[in-house]
Amino acid sequence: MGWKATCAMEERFRFVEDWKRDEESVAEVCRRYGVSRQTGYKWIVRYREGGLAALEDRSRARLTHPNQVVQEVEDALVAKRGEHPRWGPEKLRVFLQREVPEVEWPAASTIGEILQRHGLVRPRKRRRRATPSSTPLAHATAANRVWCTDFKGWWVCGDGQHCYPLTLTDASSRFLLRCQGMPTEEGWRIKPIYEMAFREYGLPDWMRSDNGTPFASVGLAGLSWLSVWWIRLGIRPERIEPGKPSQNGRHERMHLTLKQEIEGTPAANLRVQQRMLEAFRHSYNEQRPHAALGQKTPAECYQPSTREYPTRIAKIEYPSEYEVRRVDPSGGFRWRGASIYATRALAGEWIGLEAIDEERWRVHFSFYGIGELIGGASAVRMPKASKSPLPHSGSEKPRNP
Secondary structure (H helix, E strand, O other): OOOOOOOHHHHHHHHHHHHHOOOOOHHHHHHHHOOOHHHHHHHHHHHHHHHHHHHOOOOOOOOOOOOOOOHHHHHHHHHHHHHOOOOOHHHHHHHHHHHOOOOOOOOHHHHHHHHHHOOOOOOOOOOOOOOOOOHHHOOOOOOOOEEEEEEOOOEEOOOOOEEEEEEEEEOOOOOEEEEEEEOOOOHHHOHHHHHHHHHHHOOOOEEEEOOOOOOOOOOHHHOOHHHHHHHHOOOEEEEOOOOOHHHHHHHHHHHHHHHHHHHOOOOOOHHHHHHHHHHHHHHHHHHOOEHHHOOEOHHHHOOOOOOOOOOOOOOOOOOOOOEEEEOOOOOEEEEOOEEEEOOHHHOOOEEEEEEOOOOEEEEEEOOEEEEEEEOOOOEOEOOOOOOOOOOOOOOOOOOOO
16 A cells, blocks of 8 residues: 555554564564565664654755865855955865865855855846947957056045056056056156056067056047057057047956956055055966966966067158158147147157158158048048047058167
8 A cells, every 4th residue: 555645654653563563574564564575674674763753754965065164165265265365266276276286176056055155245236238348459369459448447545645546558468567656646657657667577568558548639630648658669559439538448357357456445644555556466467366367377378578668769761752850849849831739749849740641641740640631631640431549450560760
């Protein structure tokens, strides 16, 4: 008749009582109750060892777990998470595999469960996001092809001084070239930061920034004194569209990590803050695996540029068919008996005018087209059809001046 699902304990009790009467063999009692002799003997052994209470259902869970994480490994994971509270399970696993390869570290999913059990996981609020596009940085195909730069907001140190972190990254490898806490955003202070980076790592082909000062201006072609210097070095400046930080998304993602790691714990003063920024740069470049790099670190993917920073910037040379003029301190130049305004950012620089037809000339500063001059006009203008702040197709490579 088999065990009744509604009262298994009662059936087992009756089975044992019938067996105890010793009127039938174990095989006969088992046949009457519709169970195998193996099951019957199992209940008899349990009854002899523990009485009626031993007939209750027992857990089928394994008494040993061969895949259970040993306590030392769990402690190491928790400790490393304490050192890097923003690292997820995959980054922790990759880092520890490199640091201690002789240990068999658990899967990322298991690490996630361990962190959650220790209260080290904060749930994120899920947001609906549009599908990201990599087109704006599609030309960042190799190290030093495109560098990205910006200021990361600001915060106040313990002594009341402001800290404006100036950041510089290589778009392809995500390598953080500079992370310098500045007391102000004034442009004259930041040129030495770029100069040191150029001396250490060489020159990029492009420098991507937003449209704010000192990277750009509201003048002709958005030129600023800083972007003019870049062009003199053979670096093509490119600017994202206003209100579209996603066009510099890789750099902005680094800024989010910087904010999470540093901004919430301002230092006593700017000097101490800079030590924290350098520690962050080391961790970001040398230790933190990056999913977009196949869990490699930026330092593993970056190589310095083959274009060295020049000891002396060469004079700009123009084709023989160009007419060459020098921009005066007021931002203008003489052209066919008239004074034409360009931009003060080019004061003291030589520009070249290329004839399009009898009434129009294309104006160049080194390899960089800055606008057009139409006969009778008093200033160089940007062509009406040229509204994009990204003045290249992605295939053109800047040439050295």
